[in-house]
Amino acid sequence: MSAAEPLGTVTVGPGVAFDQVSLTLGRTLILDHVSFNIRPGSVHALVGPNGGGKSSLIKTLLGQMPHQGRLCLSWPAEPGLIGYVPQALEFDRGLPMTVDDFMAAMCQRLPAFMGLSRKVAPAIGDALERVGMQDKRKRRMGALSGGERQRVLLAQGLIPSPQLLVLDEPMSALDEAGAQVFERLLADWRQSGVTVVWIEHDLAAVKRLAERVTGLNRRVLFDGPPEHTLSPDRLLSLFSTHPTVQGSAHS
Structure with missing residues (x-):
């Protein structure tokens, strides 16, 4: 059990190992020999500039991108x-x-026009309740705010209950109340031993909520606890156009 793991937590999520993972699309190098580990049952954040390869990396994890190396x-x-x-x-x-x-x-095999199946209806109701959208179930998706649509996306990610959860900037459209909902969900996942891979631009949220963070700009620039890695010099290097690899921080 790690120091950050709550007492009594049973880990259900996997560990993830990226070993020299590279990705080239056309003539463009997207990922350059990326290597780092995600601990089982941890909340692991990925940070870096737009175009730095974060979304491509999680697509390789989801089996949606061809790549070289080992995952x-x-x-x-x-x-x-x-x-x-x-x-x-x-x-x-x-x-x-x-x-x-x-x-x-999103959550059932029965066609949506036939309504909610009795099999998944309770789970859908519970998920919408957890994200604070229970009272807007009959609203049109197009009439929701960006933050409300993001909450619905979070709800569909809860069904069925995952053991590995991949989040691509889930806080990007959330207001303050929505951010609080997300933080509660994150605490629930941590308590349940789910492995969470979390792309995020809000570095203050990462520093507060993640157990470990990897800085990615085509290659790994740092990897370690956020209190050690999110220093001004490392962030300057991370978000520069031509990054300089710094020594990784390890706990």
């Missing part, structure tokens, strides 16, 4: 479920799709 998931028991919450939801806002319709489309 290994070490599950504590049988392989579990992987959840994914994208950065934004692209859809026609004129569609007469309610929150319930969206959740049905």
Whole structure:
């Protein structure tokens, strides 16, 4: 048990090892021999500039991108479920799709136009309650604010309960109340032993909430506890156009 792990927590999420992972699209080098480890049951943040390869890295983790090198998931028991919450939801806002319709489309096999199945309806209700959207289930998705749509995306990431959860800038559109909802969810996942891989631009939130952080700008510039890694000189190097690799911080 790590020092940051709550007493009594049983880890259900996997450890993740990136070993010399590289990715080239056309003639563009996206990832350059990326190596670092994500501890089982931890909240691990990825930070770095736009275009630095963060989203591409998690797409390799989700099996959506070809890559060179080795990527290994070490599950504590049988392989579990992987959840994914994208950065934004692209859809026609004129569609007469309610929150319930969206959740049905994302979380059940029964066609959404047939309504919520009795099998998943309780889970959907619980997920929407956890993100504070229970009272807006009949609202059209196109009528929601950006922060409210982000909450719905978080809710769909809860069904079925994942053991590995990948979050792509989940706080980007959230207001203060939504950010508090996200922090509560993060605490729940940590307590449940879920492994969380979290791309985030809000460095203050990362410093407060992540157990470990990796700085990525095509390659790993630092990796360690946020209180050790998020120093001004490291961040300056991370967000510069031509980064200089600094020594990794290890706990």
